[in-house]
Amino acid sequence: MNPAALLRIAFQCSFRVQRKLLRFAWNGHRAIGAFRRRQEENRPFFPAFWMLSVTNRCNLRCRGCWVEQTAEPCQLSLAQMQGIVDTARKYQSRFFGILGGEPLFHSDLFTLFEKNPDAYFQLFTNGTQLDSEIAERLAKCGNVTPLISIEGLETESRIRRGKGDVFAKSIAGLETVTGAGLFTGVSASINRRNFDELVSAEYLDFLIGKGVHYLWYFIYRPCGRDPDFETALEKEQILALRRFLVEQRRRAKILILDAYWDGAGNALCPGATGISHHIAPNAAVEFCPIVQFTDGFLNEDASNLERILQQNTLLKNLRTFCAEQGRGCVLLEAPRELAQFLRENGAEDSSGRDLLAELETRPPMICHDLPGCEIPETSLGYRLGKRYYFFGFGAYG
Ligand code: SF4
DSSP, X not given: OOTHHHHHHHHHSOHHHHHHHHHHHHHHHHHHHHHHHHHHTTOOOOOSXXXXXXXXXXXXXXXXXXXXXXXXXXXXXXXXXXXXXXXXXXXXXXXXXXXXXXXXXXXXXXXXXXXXXXXXXXXXXXXXXXOHHHHHHHHHHOSEEEEEEOOSSHHXXXXXXXXXXXXXXXXXXXXXXXXXXXXXXXXXXXXXXTHHHHSSHHHHHHHHHTTOOEEEEEEOOOOSSSOOGGGSOOHHHHHHXXXXXXXXXXXXXXXXXXXXXXXXXXXXXXXXXXXXXXXXXXXXXESSSSSOEESOBOOTTSTTHHHHHHTOOHHHHHHHHHHHHOSSOHHHHOHHHHHHHHHHTTOEEOSSSOHHHHHHHSOOOOOSOOTTOOOOOOSHHHHHHHHHHSSOTTTTO
């Protein structure tokens, strides 16, 4: 790891933001340790982290998005969100990815952030709503890191987002939050069209110049009503992305994240390991954001969350099923087998579409599990980080 990537945080983020970040680092360490012990000692299951899609309302309609927007927006109530946070706290779990739709359209979001100073929130946003007032409120909270999705430079953003001004607005939002001293990230889901412009040292330097502290690369997963299968990455491109990550982690003055590979370069599925699960805007407790099936919806204050996780069987069986299918993404690699499993287990489709029909007709696709092509981390910092905080947790034997 290039120490400059950490020094930039010390010089650019406010003292409050840094203090909360250190607290998150310590709590994250404890959350993983507690999760690991629960798994090893066969104690009641509870993930270490949660992905919460707090609303399906959005100002964009991006190609490949899995979120079904409705005329009357669907969202988690403040009581449900607070109930999730309170329950998770009992299991040392204090980190929450906040997704949408566009989560900043949820009017109670800041109440959640302010009422839970010991928790840490990663705000997955398209950046178009990040004005100076919101940036100031986030900086005052200190326990929120904005993660702005940029799916391409001007042209590709227009194609993916379906609007011409999104790139400029996202960059303006980005500059506003970095200017407010926030620990700021950018995410990108890489496909064939944006590969060359976003998987490059020039793009990293562009983001560093804008004050960005970390970049999270996702592999494009064609989903939703308009999946755009043709732009999904080929094997050689996935390997090239992996090589780029490993190389740039030693060189770049920016942190680079992924949720696909352990320190040795073995693929894994976060859902199959149980390290994180997802709650949808309609309160469905799901395996992950794109495997939108459930056997339990939260009640009005989420007080039934533990029962859904520990007494219902779908998520437990799905973790085992996915690990048996392979180390990659079951939705991409084995959609038909997944559909059959879900039917046999009486899973309820919580997508708002006919996702079972989609699974039965979509083509199997290649993903990040490429046996025999493992590329291990070469940066000691990332190798140790992955070894202690991101590995199979026994899911793959
Ligand atoms: S099924 Fe795919 S998208 Fe879901 S957690 Fe696993 S790898 Fe990620």
